[in-house]
Every structure is written in C-alpha cells, then in structure tokens.
Amino acid sequence: MTKVIPTTGITIIIVGLGIAGLTAAIECHRQGHKVIGLEKKSTVYQLGDIIGLSENGLKVLSQWPNANGTSVASTLTSLGSELSSVEIFSSAGELKYTIPFGADSPVAGLFLRRSDLVESLYQYATSELGLDLRYGVTVEEYWETATTAGVIVEGAERISGHCVIGADGIYSKTRAIITGDSPEEDAATLLETGGAIFRSTFDASAVATDPDAQWVLQDASTHDRHEIYLGKDVTILMGTMGKGKYVWWNCSHRDPTKATTNWVQAASIAPVLRYIQDWPIAKKLSAVISKTPQGKCFNHSLVTRKPIRTWVSRQGRMVVIGDAAHQFLPHTGQGANQAIEDAAVVAVCLRLASRSNDSSSREEDGVPLALRVMEKLRQVLGPRVSVIQEGSVEAQEVTLEADMDTGTSGDRFNAISRPAWIHCHDCVSHAHEEFSKVVDALNKGEGNCDAYVPTNAPMDGLFHAEDDYILQSKGAV
Ligand SMILES: Cc1cc2nc3c(=O)[nH]c(=O)nc-3n(C[C@H](O)[C@H](O)[C@H](O)COP(=O)(O)OP(=O)(O)OC[C@H]3O[C@@H](n4cnc5c(N)ncnc54)[C@H](O)[C@@H]3O)c2cc1C
CATH class of the missing domain: 3.50.50.60 (FAD/NAD(P)-binding domain)
Incomplete structure (x- = not known):
C-alpha cells in the first residue's frame, strides 16, 4: 500500500x-x-x-x-x-570483449x-x-x-x-x-568538445527482408543485440530494442564540419558510410545503416557546459x-x-x-x-x-x-564504465x-x-x- x-x-x-x-x-x-x-x-x-x-x-x-x-x-x-551482454568489436569486426549485461548482472x-x-x-x-x-x-x-x-x-x-x-x-x-x-x-x-553523434532508431520492418541487413535481427526475439565497434576517431553502436521491435544505431565522430547543436534536425547518412568505408566490417554495418528511413537520422554536436x-x-x-x-x-x-x-x-x-x-x-x-x-x-x-x-x-x-586493432589504447580503455x-x-x-x-x-x-x-x-x-x-x-x- x-x-x-x-x-x-x-x-x-x-x-x-x-x-x-x-x-x-x-x-x-x-x-x-x-x-x-x-x-x-x-x-x-x-x-x-x-x-x-x-x-x-x-x-x-x-x-x-x-x-x-x-x-x-x-x-x-x-x-x-532484453540483453544478456554488450559486445565490443574492433573495426575489423573481431570480437574483443563480451560484457555481461542483463537480469543476472549485479549492476542493473x-x-x-x-x-x-x-x-x-x-x-x-x-x-x-x-x-x-x-x-x-x-x-x-x-x-x-x-x-x-x-x-x-x-x-x-x-x-x-x-x-x-x-x-x-x-x-x-x-x-x-x-x-x-x-x-x-x-x-x-557552453563547451564544444570537438565531437558529434549521428543517431537513429527505426522500426525493424525496414531491415527485416533485406538479406544483407537482417543479421541485426537474428535471435532478437529472445535477446536484443547491443554491439560497439571501435575505430580510430569513429565509434559505431548498433543493436535492437524491444526484443527486435526496433533497430537503432549511432556513430560518434570527430566533428571538423561543426554539426548543429539542434537534436531534431534530420541529417544524411552519407557521412557515416564514408567514415567507415575502409573498415573491414563496413559492408555488414553499412547494410543496416543504409536501411535507415528518410528523416530518421540526426547528427548533432556533442556539447557540455x-x-x-x-x-x-x-x-x-x-x-x-x-x-x-x-x-x-x-x-x-x-x-x-x-x-x-x-x-x-x-x-x-x-x-x-x-x-x-x-x-x-x-x-x-x-x-x-x-x-x-x-x-x-x-x-x-x-x-x-x-x-x-x-x-x-x-x-x-x-x-x-x-584502437582495438593495434591494441595501443591498452589499459586506458573502458568500453562501458x-x-x-x-x-x-x-x-x-x-x-x-x-x-x-x-x-x-x-x-x-x-x-x-x-x-x-x-x-x-x-x-x-x-x-x-x-x-x-x-x-x-x-x-x-
Ligand atoms: C530532442 C532530444 C533528444 C535526446 N535524445 C537523447 C537520446 O537519444 N539519448 C540520450 O541519452 N539522451 C538524449 N537526450 C538528452 C537527455 O534526454 C537529457 O540529458 C535528459 O533527459 C535530461 O533532460 P531534461 O529533462 O533536463 O531536458 P529536456 O529533455 O531537454 O527537457 C526540457 C523540456 O523543457 C521544455 N521547455 C524549454 N523551455 C521551455 C519554456 N520556456 N516553457 C516551457 N517548457 C520549456 C522543452 O520543450 C523540453 O521538453 C536528448 C535530448 C533532447 C532535447
């Protein structure tokens, strides 16, 4: 009561x-x-x-x-x-860490x-x-x-x-x-940090029938996916939510072009595809990013105060x-x-x-x-x-x-802290x-x-x- x-x-x-x-x-x-x-x-x-x-x-x-x-x-x-883990990959697509994350984790x-x-x-x-x-x-x-x-x-x-x-x-x-x-x-x-982030969430139906992109929904009806891909100056996070109901991704990057601070101004996905084009894992990630419906991607600069x-x-x-x-x-x-x-x-x-x-x-x-x-x-x-x-x-x-591929970031790095x-x-x-x-x-x-x-x-x-x-x-x- x-x-x-x-x-x-x-x-x-x-x-x-x-x-x-x-x-x-x-x-x-x-x-x-x-x-x-x-x-x-x-x-x-x-x-x-x-x-x-x-x-x-x-x-x-x-x-x-x-x-x-x-x-x-x-x-x-x-x-x-509904997660059991968060997985950390290099830009080559090599799985580097699996972090337990879910109902059994002591940290909710x-x-x-x-x-x-x-x-x-x-x-x-x-x-x-x-x-x-x-x-x-x-x-x-x-x-x-x-x-x-x-x-x-x-x-x-x-x-x-x-x-x-x-x-x-x-x-x-x-x-x-x-x-x-x-x-x-x-x-x-307001402090510009020199970083910016592209973000998107959309209905999973946008990728469901695409043979190159539907990997992101695999097993999502039982466990959602939450993956982090780390490359130099660019990080891609990608996954599903609501047991595969939604697909989401975001891309943090250095921002020489000065993105808007406005969270709600739609942006093109083209720069994201360009940032990752040389990554060995690019084809897999780009297949999902390319399916982002028009008007569902935003890019804003990361500011603090x-x-x-x-x-x-x-x-x-x-x-x-x-x-x-x-x-x-x-x-x-x-x-x-x-x-x-x-x-x-x-x-x-x-x-x-x-x-x-x-x-x-x-x-x-x-x-x-x-x-x-x-x-x-x-x-x-x-x-x-x-x-x-x-x-x-x-x-x-x-x-x-x-830089997960060379391992030079060593012990300073914490994918999720x-x-x-x-x-x-x-x-x-x-x-x-x-x-x-x-x-x-x-x-x-x-x-x-x-x-x-x-x-x-x-x-x-x-x-x-x-x-x-x-x-x-x-x-x-
Ligand atoms: C559009 C947007 C999208 C975001 N997306 C994410 C995300 O995807 N992931 C994430 O981690 N964080 C996101 N954030 C940040 C996160 O939501 C905030 O850090 C956190 O929720 C705290 O927000 P807040 O309630 O203090 O401010 P806000 O969420 O900005 O809320 C402030 C509210 O005040 C209202 N308001 C402003 N001025 C007036 C006024 N004069 N009179 C009446 N009302 C007024 C605004 O309309 C707004 O609804 C987002 C923020 C925004 C604004």
Whole structure:
C-alpha cells in the first residue's frame, strides 16, 4: 500500500516536462508538495533514440508503485532491451570483449527509447497520480519575492507558487535568470568538445527482408543485440530494442564540419558510410545503416557546459535541474540518470526543510534553505555532477582514441564504465542522511564548509572510469 505523506503546503511550478521535469513532478507530489507542470510543446511526444537508465536512476523509479502492484521501473523494463551482454568489436569486426549485461548482472541497467521513457513518466504522473501538467504553455518570464515565486506564460497569465524548478533543458531560460548572466555570458558557458553523434532508431520492418541487413535481427526475439565497434576517431553502436521491435544505431565522430547543436534536425547518412568505408566490417554495418528511413537520422554536436556559478536564485526560490543545470556527453550514460537524481533530491530537501506540515506562514516553508542544500549536495560540497561532467568528456576522448586493432589504447580503455560510486548511489537515502550535515556546514558560513566530507563522489574529485562490475567478476576487488 502507498504510504501517505502529509502535505507541506508548498506549491511548486515546474518549467519543462522532459525527463527531469516529469520526475520532479512525480517526486515532489510523493513528498507532499503541490505541483503545476508547464511544457511548451503541445504533446508529450519526444524525439531521441536509445537512452540508458542505470541502477542509480532505476532505484528512484522502483519506488513508484503502479496500480497493478508493480513499479514504474518494471514497466520500463518490459519496454526496454532484453540483453544478456554488450559486445565490443574492433573495426575489423573481431570480437574483443563480451560484457555481461542483463537480469543476472549485479549492476542493473536498462536501454530504452527516450520517447517510451518520457511517455511512461507522463502516464504515471497523469493517469496514476492525477498531476496538473499543462502542455502547449511557454514560460516567458520569472519572478520571486521573499515568500513566493512564479512565472508569466505566453498570453500573460501569471502563475504563482512558492518555488520554481527550471527543468527546461540545455537552452534553459531559467538558468540565466538565476545566474544573472546575459545571453552572451550564458552562451559562453557552453563547451564544444570537438565531437558529434549521428543517431537513429527505426522500426525493424525496414531491415527485416533485406538479406544483407537482417543479421541485426537474428535471435532478437529472445535477446536484443547491443554491439560497439571501435575505430580510430569513429565509434559505431548498433543493436535492437524491444526484443527486435526496433533497430537503432549511432556513430560518434570527430566533428571538423561543426554539426548543429539542434537534436531534431534530420541529417544524411552519407557521412557515416564514408567514415567507415575502409573498415573491414563496413559492408555488414553499412547494410543496416543504409536501411535507415528518410528523416530518421540526426547528427548533432556533442556539447557540455562549464559548471555554472549557482543553481539557485538570489531569493532562493528558483532552481535549475537536469540539462538546464549541467550537461553530459552520452559516453557516461548519465544524462537521464542525473536528471532523475536532481529531481528526487530537490523534492526530498523541500520536504525536510519545510518547518511544519501545514504551515500557514509561507516564510516558514523552508524553500530557500532546501534549494541551497540541494545545490550543495549535487554540485558544490558533494561535487557529484561536476565530476561526471568532466568524466564524460574524458570518456569521449578515450573512446575515440581507442584502437582495438593495434591494441595501443591498452589499459586506458573502458568500453562501458560503470563505476560503483555512480551506479550504486541511492540519492534519496543520501539526501536524508546528509541534509542536516549540509545545513550545519552552511550555518558555519560558506567559507567554512571544509569539514563537510562528501559521500556521493570520489574523495580525490576524479572520475575513475572503471567498470566495477567487470572488476568484481574477475575477483579483482
Ligand atoms: C530532442 C532530444 C533528444 C535526446 N535524445 C537523447 C537520446 O537519444 N539519448 C540520450 O541519452 N539522451 C538524449 N537526450 C538528452 C537527455 O534526454 C537529457 O540529458 C535528459 O533527459 C535530461 O533532460 P531534461 O529533462 O533536463 O531536458 P529536456 O529533455 O531537454 O527537457 C526540457 C523540456 O523543457 C521544455 N521547455 C524549454 N523551455 C521551455 C519554456 N520556456 N516553457 C516551457 N517548457 C520549456 C522543452 O520543450 C523540453 O521538453 C536528448 C535530448 C533532447 C532535447
């Protein structure tokens, strides 16, 4: 039976209903806050291909019970890839590593379509929880006072609450309102990494009758395929999802031509075929890539962002989460997972900081304290997000430099890295355990926080790109 949490009386306005915003809506409701979600797109439909949920993200979703007695995490598992392993090949097509990955792995993980993930979160938020989510509503302005915060939407409607969560993605408007940066200063925090990625997902029927391409569907009705082909400066990932229902592929590459940063601009597959034309395995991979339906391939540059100055507004009633606060490259598979963690942590902090369950004085609602603690837990005192941000850039470089045929990349290379400090983290328990310690540190003054010992990131502040699961299976740790 669902535990009923008393309401806090805090109304939270969430701007943007991607993975961060929808998770924030659900988690804030579960923590007893009232939620109003605003999304500029008119429908819930989201583009994108394969997205990874690792154990740290799934842990949050596994706490959401469905009416049928299962959890949202198990619904997602039924939509995702059914894998037993991830296989790593050289550009010659030689199998170099088989990484166990599936139901029996101690480290959980799931790959699924981004649109299926967003749709499932939306269904849960609306059909099961009845949350107030409004689509086709663009937020144009923001305001806050000592006791309230809100937004003005297109058409001049003013929506008021006690807290605004900006989950409005990489080109967030909320971020510059919070940092006080001009548009030029905000744009300057974006970092080009010199990499770009072609991505595609399409219905498996496109390859089913092609004798050269149908290899990708072989045995997929029992086990999906997830293969990684590593060549110098180009990496191809290819596989199936939904037990052979969909085929997906992507191609990370160095980007001298400067691809667009727009995720939704269709691209030609011709450059991909050119990049791999000299690979001994080219014919096999090209057969599948060539079957990509028109308009189903996208190429965008891989950008990240310098850690921003602050996640919290001056009066402490507005905060950014997800891609609006930080952006990762796909090589660490943490875009969705860190957005989920942000959302869960902000919801818990807002509950823990609310002084009484039905406070009539909104000055007592604890929102500014909650948001400051959340920011400190995620980025400042516990540098979890910034370490992953830097790690994702390092991981891109190591992957593009990997040369499986000569073996020169040797021990630096990790095809998939699942460091335990990321994957085994329980962000909800951590927020409960650390909340009062961070409050104490803040009370001593910003300059006197050295005594706080972070437990959500490595002590040395380095990423540690190990795959702890593989090390364990070899008995090395
Ligand atoms: C189109 C797209 C495709 C992607 N595909 C993949 C993928 O295939 N694999 C992968 O690993 N990662 C992918 N990502 C990245 C991944 O989804 C994110 O890292 C992660 O989900 C966190 O996203 P978010 O919710 O913070 O931001 P987003 O997913 O960008 O969501 C932000 C939302 O805010 C809305 N919004 C923005 N401004 C306003 C406003 N003023 N008023 C109201 N609403 C507003 C936007 O319409 C959007 O729905 C993709 C991102 C995008 C944008």
